[in-house]
Structure formats: C-alpha cells, structure tokens
Amino acid sequence: MNRRKKIKAILTKRSKQANRKANPPKTKPKYLSKAERAHLEAEATTNQAPSIDEASAPQTTDRQQN
Secondary structure, three states: OHHHHHHHHHHHHHHHHHHHHHOOOOOOOOOOOHHHHHHHHHHHHHHOOOOOOOOOOOOOOHHHHO
16 A cells, blocks of 8 residues: 555656646746835836826817818
C-alpha cells in the first residue's frame, strides 16, 4: 500500500506542477507606493490640458445656419 501511495503522490505532484506551468496565475499590476501614486497624480493634474466645457460652448444647428 505504501508503494502505491508514494507513486500516486509523485504523479499527482507532477500533474499539479504541469497544470501550474500551463496556466500561470494572472499577473497583478506592479505595486506603487502611496508616495509614487501621489507623485503620478500630481503630474497628471499639471500636464492635463484645460478642456472646453461643451455646455458653455455655442452649438450650431442646421436651422441656425440657414
């Protein structure tokens, strides 16, 4: 019984390794520290171009052009 158990344990271990290798876990995004996130957020706000608000911009329609 021990021999059979050992063989089965070896084969299940190998099959689990093969499954892990064939289906790697999903990669997580790289960890960013709180300071790095704040720095990136600050850069994003400074580099952001001022956008024109669509509600304040005059809208033209076909009726106005005629």
